[in-house]
Structure formats: C-alpha cells, structure tokens
Amino acid sequence: MGLLKRLAQRRAWNDAVAHEEAGRVREARDAYRAIGTGPALLRAGALSSRLNELTAARQLLDEAVKLMPENADAWFHLASVCLELRDTARADELFHEALKRGPDRVDILHAQAVYYGQRLPKAGLEAEKRAVSRMLEQLADPARAAAFESLAFPRELPLIAIRNLALEQQLVADAEAYFRELAGGGGPAWIRAAACMHHGLMLANTGRPAEAIPLYRAALAAAPDLHEAHYDIAMAHMRAGELDAARTEMSIYAKLFPKSPVTTYGTALIAETRGDAAESTRLYKFFLDRVAKHPPAPQSLARLDIARSWVEHAKAFIEAVERHDSEGHEWRDQPGEDDAMSGRYGPPAP
Numbered sequence: 001m002g003l004l005k006r007l008a009q010r011r012a013w014n015d016a017v018a019h020e021e022a023g024r025v026r027e028a029r030d031a032y033r034a035i036g037t038g039p040a041l042l043r044a045g046a047l048s049s050r051l052n053e054l055t056a057a058r059q060l061l062d063e064a065v066k067l068m069p070e071n072a073d074a075w076f077h078l079a080s081v082c083l084e085l086r087d088t089a090r091a092d093e094l095f096h097e098a099l100k101r102g103p104d105r106v107d108i109l110h111a112q113a114v115y116y117g118q119r120l121p122k123a124g125l126e127a128e129k130r131a132v133s134r135m136l137e138q139l140a141d142p143a144r145a146a147a148f149e150s151l152a153f154p155r156e157l158p159l160i161a162i163r164n165l166a167l168e169q170q171l172v173a174d175a176e177a178y179f180r181e182l183a184g185g186g187g188p189a190w191i192r193a194a195a196c197m198h199h200g201l202m203l204a205n206t207g208r209p210a211e212a213i214p215l216y217r218a219a220l221a222a223a224p225d226l227h228e229a230h231y232d233i234a235m236a237h238m239r240a241g242e243l244d245a246a247r248t249e250m251s252i253y254a255k256l257f258p259k260s261p262v263t264t265y266g267t268a269l270i271a272e273t274r275g276d277a278a279e280s281t282r283l284y285k286f287f288l289d290r291v292a293k294h295p296p297a298p299q300s301l302a303r304l305d306i307a308r309s310w311v312e313h314a315k316a317f318i319e320a321v322e323r324h325d326s327e328g329h330e331w332r333d334q335p336g337e338d339d340a341m342s343g344r345y346g347p348p349a350p
Contacts, residue, residue: 009035016040025050033060038067042074049081057081072102076111083115091115104144106135107153114161121169128158128165129178136187156194160302163198172206175199183218193223197303200232204305209236227256228303231266235305238273246270261291262300265310272317281321284314 016031020043029047032040045060061078068074079094095112102108109131117124135155138148159179166175179199183192200215213236216229230253237246247270254263268283291311296304307313 038064038071041067042077046077054081054085058085070101072098072105072108075101076108080111104134104138106131106148107151109134110158117165121165121171124165125162125171125174128162131158136191154299159194159198163202166202167205172202175202189222193219193226196222197226197229201305204236204239209239212236227253228300231262232305234266238270243270243274261287261294262296262304264290277321281318284318287314
C-alpha cells in the first residue's frame with residue numbers, strides 16, 4: 001500500500017472515530033464501512049449491532065472474519081450477532097472459532113456460558129465456573145493480568161450470571177456449593193467477598209434472609225469497601241420482619257451515600273413494610289426524582305437486593321396511595337403478603 005493511500009486511510013479512520021466519540025453512531029458506521037479494511041469492518045459491524053441492524057452487522061462481520069481469520073474479536077462479535085438473530089447452530093460454531101483464537105478470553109467464555117445456560121442450565125453453570133477459573137489464573141500471573149485488564153471485563157459478571165441462573169433454573173444447591181468453594185478457598189479477598197455477597201443475594205431471594213446476613217457480613221470482613229453489603233443486610237432484616245435492625249443498617253448505608261437514590265428507595269421500602277404510607281410515599285417521590293437524575297452504576301446495582309422493577313414499584317405505590325386517599329380509604333397498619341417483606345424483591349440482571 002502506497003504512502004498516500006495509508007495517509008488517506010488514517011484520515012478516514014480518524015474521522016470515523018470522531019463520529020463515534022461524538023455519539024454519531026450511524027455516521028461512524030458508514031465511515032468505517034467505507035474504509036473497508038478488516039479492523040474497520042469489525043467496528044462497522046459492532047456499530048450496526050448497536051443500531052439493532054443485525055442483518056447488516058452479520059454481513060459486515062462476515063467480511064471482517066474473511067479479512068482477519070485469526071482475529072478472535074471478529075469471530076466473537078459475529079457469534080454474538082448470530083445469537084441475537086437466533087441462528088444458534090452457527091453461533092455455537094463461531095464461539096468455538098473465537099476461542100481457538102483466544103483460548104484465555106474470559107469475555108468469550110462468559111458469552112458462551114450465557115448461551116449454554118439458555119439451552120442447558122447446568123452446562124451454563126459449569127461454563128461460568130470455567131470462566132471464573134481462567135480469570136483467576138490470569139490475574140494471578142503478572143504477565144497475563146494486563147491482557148485481562150485490557151478487556152475491561154467486569155470481574156463479578158460470571159458470579160452474577162451464576163446467581164441469576166441458579167434463581168431462574170432451580171440450581172440453587174449447585175450454586176451454593178460453588179460459592180462456598182470460592183469463599184473458603186485461597187483466592188484473593190475480592191473473589192471471596194464477591195462469592196459471599198452473591199451467595200447471600202441468592203439466599204435472600206429464595207426465602208432465607210436470616211442465612212444471608214452472615215454471608216453479607218463475611219463479604220464486608222473480606223472487603224470492607226463493599227458498602228453495598230450494608231444495604232443488603234438492611235433488606236434481609238426487613239424480609240425477616242426485623243424492622244428496627246433494618247433501619248439501623250440502612251442508616252449506615254445512608255451515612256456513606258446520603259444522596260443516592262438507592263438510600264432513598266431502601267428507606268422508603270422499610271417505611272412501606274412498616275405500614276407508613278405517608279412516609280413511604282414521600283420518600284418514593286424523592287427517589288423517583290433522584291434516580292432520574294443520578295441512576296446508579298450497573299455494577300453497583302448488581303450487588304444490591306433491589307427489584308428489577310424498582311422504579312415501576314415506586315410509581316405504582318404512589319398511585320395506589322393517592323387513589324386510596326382520594327376515595328377516603330384507610331391504610332392498614334401492618335404489611336400483608338403482597339408487601340415488600342414477602343420476598344418478591346430480587347436483584348437485577350447484569
């Protein structure tokens with residue numbers, strides 16, 4: 001390739017990057033596609049996927065794979081798009097091809113595990129365990145740790161996936177055994193703390209809040225900066241009907257995060273469980289304002305015992321209270337089976 005052509009491609013690449021960084025996704029996709037090189041078609045395919053133009057994404061990524069047959073990312077993105085298009089047979093094949101080029105890629109192993117979990121839950125669980133094992137091996141080796149960190153892969157994601165898979169597919173006993181293994185092993189403090197945290201969340205959401213509390217405290221002992229555990233302890237006490245203990249623990253979390261919508265929501269939920277409709281309504285309104293302006297980070301949410309539909313719950317509660325008040329009804333003093341204490345509040349998916 002001549003010098004002038006290389007310079008023109010570099011300028012075109014810089015223009016495409018500028019579009020992407022400015023949020024002009026469609027313009028960036030078209031600019032990358034016009035360049036036509038393997039890396040450019042890979043980016044164009046990834047951006048087409050973001051635009052939910054999956055057929056176009058598959059075509060672009062097919063071209064990228066042809067131009068870069070040894071590139072694990074190209075195979076991985078193509079597998080992910082085929083999975084979204086429900087072409088599961090090809091997706092399975094492509095995940096294997098990606099792993100041939102990147103056998104230590106934890107992100108690929110995790111994606112493959114999620115795919116397995118949709119078809120064969122126990123196979124998905126075992127695949128997630130394999131992803132965790134590879135991750136710990138790499139982090140323990142300074143020569144490989146940098147490559148792992150460059151993926152920007154959330155370390156707790158396989159544990160979150162195991163927790164959710166266990167809750168959804170009745171694999172709680174299998175997941176419990178694995179979380180105990182991680183927590184009691186000789187791994188780094190963060191993995192022991194995370195195992196305790198997600199083990200506790202799983203138990204709290206299967207009607208065992210009293211058993212969850214010591215696990216949350218063990219997580220804090222291993223990683224004192226795992227502040228989400230204070231919120232989860234409060235929720236476990238609330239589920240168990242220990243409302244004074246719930247308020248005490250929530251006050252610890254509130255001192256750490258006084259302006260967080262999570263604090264406001266948890267305090268409102270305890271008030272609701274206590275039967276204080278006026279206070280919970282006031283707090284839920286405050287929560288809705290805060291969460292709209294400052295939504296929590298997904299990683300933090302995944303550690304918290306919060307319903308996936310927490311915003312909808314707050315809105316529905318406010319509407320119910322206002323409707324009852326307008327009709328002149330009185331609110332009961334104690335929560336019933338449909339209230340927060342009943343255990344229907346589960347942690348959100350990753």
